[in-house]
Amino acid sequence: MAKPRKYTSDVIADAVRQVEAARATGRRGPISTVARELQLDRRLLQTWVTKARARATTAVPRADVGDDLVVLPDGLLHCLFCQQPMTAAFTAVGLVYDCPPPCRRPPLNAVAVAEAVGQVVLQHAARLVPALTHPKRAVIAAVHAHRLIARITAGGHPTDLRITWPATARPRHALTEELRLARQLATTEPARAHRLLQSILAGVDPAATAISTLHAEAAHLLATLLHGIAAIRWADYAHRSLTHLQGPTAPPTLTAAHTLATAHRQAGHHQRAYRLYGQLADHLAVTVGPDAHQTLAVRATSALVLHDLGHHDAARTLLADIISRHRRVHPGHPATARMTDHLDRLRHQQTASSPALVGSVLGGRA
Numbered sequence: 001m002a003k004p005r006k007y008t009s010d011v012i013a014d015a016v017r018q019v020e021a022a023r024a025t026g027r028r029g030p031i032s033t034v035a036r037e038l039q040l041d042r043r044l045l046q047t048w049v050t051k052a053r054a055r056a057t058t059a060v061p062r063a064d065v066g067d068d069l070v071v072l073p074d075g076l077l078h079c080l081f082c083q084q085p086m087t088a089a090f091t092a093v094g095l096v097y098d099c100p101p102p103c104r105r106p107p108l109n110a111v112a113v114a115e116a117v118g119q120v121v122l123q124h125a126a127r128l129v130p131a132l133t134h135p136k137r138a139v140i141a142a143v144h145a146h147r148l149i150a151r152i153t154a155g156g157h158p159t160d161l162r163i164t165w166p167a168t169a170r171p172r173h174a175l176t177e178e179l180r181l182a183r184q185l186a187t188t189e190p191a192r193a194h195r196l197l198q199s200i201l202a203g204v205d206p207a208a209t210a211i212s213t214l215h216a217e218a219a220h221l222l223a224t225l226l227h228g229i230a231a232i233r234w235a236d237y238a239h240r241s242l243t244h245l246q247g248p249t250a251p252p253t254l255t256a257a258h259t260l261a262t263a264h265r266q267a268g269h270h271q272r273a274y275r276l277y278g279q280l281a282d283h284l285a286v287t288v289g290p291d292a293h294q295t296l297a298v299r300a301t302s303a304l305v306l307h308d309l310g311h312h313d314a315a316r317t318l319l320a321d322i323i324s325r326h327r328r329v330h331p332g333h334p335a336t337a338r339m340t341d342h343l344d345r346l347r348h349q350q351t352a353s354s355p356a357l358v359g360s361v362l363g364g365r366a
């Protein structure tokens with residue numbers, strides 16, 4: 001007698017899906033048909049289908065979900081077999097998602113679907129959900145699904161869900177084209193560039209990490225058009241994503257690090273900016289060299305932030321050192337003059353504030 005074959009869960013799930021698809025289209029004897037097509041034993045396939053149905057309809061809701069009504073946002077959930085929106089209905093086995101006739105797909109336990117959708121939301125946009133420690137957080141998260149997901153297509157069981165993201169719903173070359181256009185418009189028509197970038201990044205949570213360079217680059221450009229916390233959020237997303245996608249010292253990652261440091265500096269986060277400029281200068285020292293113009297320029301900016309932090313003497317000494325080094329290594333470079341202007345300004349601030357300080361001390365004595 002032949003040894004029974006082993007089947008992976010993928011093979012089983014796929015066979016069950018084919019049976020449900022055949023049934024949904026109204027074919028007669030779907031199990032026999034699919035068994036023949038896949039050269040499977042008909043009775044074995046029958047047990048797989050029976051088990052899958054039992055799982056789909058009686059998947060036990062988590063005890064802590066209780067009797068809460070769990071419904072996904074309207075129009076989000078679609079049936080894989082008939083492509084129609086699925087609706088929630090109360091049945092003997094509780095709340096389920098089902099299709100109107102003639103679709104004869106297996107109904108899905110609504111709580112189990114909401115849990116699965118909620119897990120996706122938490123994974124991609126935890127910030128959308130206010131109470132993360134709440135025991136029903138996955139189900140609560142599912143209520144926010146429409147804010148980042150364009151469409152959910154449900155297969156034969158509650159975790160067989162295909163997620164359609166708004167941005168990826170458009171063909172990739174269209175997004176690439178929009179990003180190229182946004183780059184062109186960034187300086188001349190920033191408002192239009194801003195709208196294009198927002199559309200590319202629709203549904204993207206800046207707290208997550210991009211899986212495509214396209215999103216990271218769009219976020220980076222968007223950060224340069226924004227101010228304050230919004231700029232920091234997208235610059236942080238771009239930097240984190242590019243670090244992950246291309247490595248911490250890749251040129252695009254270093255450019256994003258510079259944008260992030262600048263965003264923090266502009267928002268008055270001097271301590272954070274100082275640390276980021278320092279890290280960036282260290283990376284540049286390794287990649288383009290300690291005396292490269294780029295490295296020295298970042299160190300000069302870092303000296304200015306040190307001044308903002310109140311370390312005036314140290315900042316001026318540091319900047320003077322950087323200027324003499326820059327002048328020596330890059331004779332005639334226009335940036336040397338700009339750095340010198342900054343140093344003069346710092347010195348002037350010092351001499352302008354000193355008499356005031358003396359004055360106030362004298363005034364106090366008078």
Ligand SMILES: [Zn+2]
Pocket residue numbers: 024079080081082083084099103104105
């Ligand atoms: Zn259907």
